[in-house]
Amino acid sequence: MATTPMTYSPSQGAERRQKQQQMRRMSQELDWKRSDGRSFHQCRPACLQTGATNAASGSAYAEFGATKVIVSVFGPRESKKAMMYSDIGRLNCNVSFTTFATPIRGQGSDNKEYSAMLHKALEGAVILESFPKTTVDVFALVLESGGGDLPVIISCASLALADAGIMMYDLVSSVSVSCFGKNIVIDPTAEEEACQDGSLMIACMPARNEVTQLTLTGQWSTAKTNEAMELCMDACSKLASIMRSCLKKSANLSS
Amino acid sequence: MVGLSEGEKHFIRGGIAQDLRSDGRKRLQFRSISVETGVIPQANGSARVRLGATDVIASIKAELGKPSILRPDKGKVSIFVDCSPTAAPMFEGRGGEELSNDLSVALQRCLLGGTSGAGAGIDLSSLIIVDGKVCWDLYIDGLVISSDGNLLDALAAAIKVALSNTGIPKVSVLGASSDEQPDVDVSDEEFLQFDTSGVPVIVTLTKVGRHYIVDATSEEESQMSSAISVSVNRRGQICGLTKRGGAGLDPSVVLDMISVANSVSQQLITVLDSEIAAAEASEE
Numbered sequence: 001m002a003t004t005p006m007t008y009s010p011s012q013g014a015e016r017r018q019k020q021q022q023m024r025r026m027s028q029e030l031d032w033k034r035s036d037g038r039s040f041h042q043c044r045p046a047c048l049q050t051g052a053t054n055a056a057s058g059s060a061y062a063e064f065g066a067t068k069v070i071v072s073v074f075g076p077r078e079s080k081k082a083m084m085y086s087d088i089g090r091l092n093c094n095v096s097f098t099t100f101a102t103p104i105r106g107q108g109s110d111n112k113e114y115s116a117m118l119h120k121a122l123e124g125a126v127i128l129e130s131f132p133k134t135t136v137d138v139f140a141l142v143l144e145s146g147g148g149d150l151p152v153i154i155s156c157a158s159l160a161l162a163d164a165g166i167m168m169y170d171l172v173s174s175v176s177v178s179c180f181g182k183n184i185v186i187d188p189t190a191e192e193e194a195c196q197d198g199s200l201m202i203a204c205m206p207a208r209n210e211v212t213q214l215t216l217t218g219q220w221s222t223a224k225t226n227e228a229m230e231l232c233m234d235a236c237s238k239l240a241s242i243m244r245s246c247l248k249k250s251a252n253l254s255s
Numbered sequence: 256m257v258g259l260s261e262g263e264k265h266f267i268r269g270g271i272a273q274d275l276r277s278d279g280r281k282r283l284q285f286r287s288i289s290v291e292t293g294v295i296p297q298a299n300g301s302a303r304v305r306l307g308a309t310d311v312i313a314s315i316k317a318e319l320g321k322p323s324i325l326r327p328d329k330g331k332v333s334i335f336v337d338c339s340p341t342a343a344p345m346f347e348g349r350g351g352e353e354l355s356n357d358l359s360v361a362l363q364r365c366l367l368g369g370t371s372g373a374g375a376g377i378d379l380s381s382l383i384i385v386d387g388k389v390c391w392d393l394y395i396d397g398l399v400i401s402s403d404g405n406l407l408d409a410l411a412a413a414i415k416v417a418l419s420n421t422g423i424p425k426v427s428v429l430g431a432s433s434d435e436q437p438d439v440d441v442s443d444e445e446f447l448q449f450d451t452s453g454v455p456v457i458v459t460l461t462k463v464g465r466h467y468i469v470d471a472t473s474e475e476e477s478q479m480s481s482a483i484s485v486s487v488n489r490r491g492q493i494c495g496l497t498k499r500g501g502a503g504l505d506p507s508v509v510l511d512m513i514s515v516a517n518s519v520s521q522q523l524i525t526v527l528d529s530e531i532a533a534a535e536a537s538e539e
Contacts, residue, residue, distance in 0.1 A: 113360040116353070123501040124481075169503075194325070198368065210503025214483070216496035217364045222517070225493060226510060233506055 035191060036065065043175070043187040043235055044148075048156070048246040050163040058164025062156035065189060066146025071157045073164040076134035089131035093119040093138045095153055101145040114140075114150055121154045121174065121203035121213035127167040136166055147190035151176045154203050154213075159243050163250070170205035172212055173239040175232045177201075179218060184228050186235060200228045206237035259477060267478050271463045276475070278307075283519055285470045288412070290530040292420040300421025300449075302534075304413040306470060308403035313395065313413035315421045319439070320392035322383065330382020330390040332375075334362045336397040336410060343402050354406075358397070361407055365457055365486035365495030366414070376454040376486075376494055377418065384426050385437050391423060404473040407484050411457035412527055418454055419531050422446030455488040455495070456523050458516040462504070467512060469519055483512050487520035 044065035056072035151174035198218020286307035295301035368375030481500030
């Protein structure tokens with residue numbers, strides 16, 4: 001009676017489970033190969049491009065491995081009438097996932113907190129005093145979720161803000177690491193994220209050496225936190241220089 | 256939002272710089288904490304924690320459920336926080352929703368560990384009854400009754416106390432056929448206590464000016480540039496961390512804040528332990 005499955009995909013679940021258990025076993029060992037052949041401290045190649053959409057004041061497209069994100073920035077434009085007067089500008093962030101972003105349809109909308117996280121990561125970098133009474137909208141759309149979504153969204157959004165000519169103290173770049181037993185693995189894929197023991201994400205302004213957002217889950221010793229933070233900060237500064245050269249390239253093209 | 260005059264703001268900031276805050280506390284001193292257990296009879300466990308004028312309730316309900324396919328050997332825990340408009344008018348409608356979401360996500364991050372289930376403050380494998388078939392679904396609900404700053408720390412403390420107060424009914428498995436859902440018998444007399452030694456506490460360090468303070472009141476919170484919430488367990492391991500507030504922080508400052516939070520948390524755990532013991536004694 002109770003044997004009829006509720007959904008029509010039981011075998012897929014079992015398959016995925018097996019794959020995960022295999023991942024888990026591997027991750028306990030000191031040396032294992034990542035599914036895409038990277039070493040532990042090697043990031044996915046970053047492909048960045050500004051001017052992805054026409055209607056927006058600024059936009060950017062980012063592709064880190066399987067993760068594909070598009071961000072549009074609108075404004076500064078007049079705040080909604082209901083908003084109270086404010087002598088500093090407002091930053092409105094929204095992150096959405098396409099229904100086909102995840103292997104199971106519509107699962108991306110589980111990440112409701114991403115909008116708030118994006119706002120927290122960016123608000124420290126944008127000079128809000130430069131556009132009083134107005135609002136800047138940042139809309140991010142995840143086309144494909146392939147792991148490390150939030151860091152990619154944050155980096156892409158700051159690139160789009162720069163493309164829109166919004167004044168910022170510095171570009172914000174973001175990198176996450178996963179921890180598996182003793183190992184720290186940078187820029188995890190979705191597969192790796194699904195069975196990680198813990199994760200740490202940093203968003204920072206490399207030129208100012210300031211952390212704008214930092215989250216950590218799982219159990220970490222102090223030494224390991226130090227190591228992971230150092231690793232992330234280093235990767236962030238390298239990512240920022242790639243972002244900078246991308247901006248320079250588009251500026252050269254337009255002039 | 257707290258409406259403060261320039262003078263008041265200056266007074267708060269000056270006090271913090273001189274290590275004497277408006278209510279007479281030092282920078283790294285908590286407000287007096289009072290704990291009450293078993294406040295909600297319908298729940299499996301509950302606690303009310305008061306930190307100065309901040310007043311929160313945590314309730315724990317356990318229901319029988321099915322473990323997820325991906326993690327057949329682990330039970331499920333979900334955490335929700337509700338900020339009622341009775342606490343402050345700004346919690347009405349959307350305003351409360353945003354804060355509630357923020358708090359729920361922060362608590363989940365600090366208590367539930369990584370996606371593999373490792374590093375969770377609550378031992379998820381103790382919630383399993385039959386592998387892949389039956390497990391306990393633990394619903395942790397936080398309610399903010401009155402808000403005067405430092406909600407996250409108060410909620411985490413309330414959850415820790417409520418968990419130590421939780422009795423999960425003893426379950427005996429009757430039919431054990433291999434593929435069908437097994438029959439279980441839930442006892443109403445025998446309860447199992449929860450092992451709460453691994454449940455972390457959260458310490459939020461609020462940075463005002465160049466200094467950081469613990470257990471900020473809402474007036475002090477309005478003056479913050481940024482805040483870091485660190486959850487630390489008894490062994491001094493970090494179980495989760497979130498940052499609030501816009502201003503950027505130097506990485507070395509972050510590490511310093513983590514180590515300060517770590518030492519403060521051990522005091523908090525000791526205080527909570529004695530409060531739990533006292534609350535349990537008075538209940539009996």
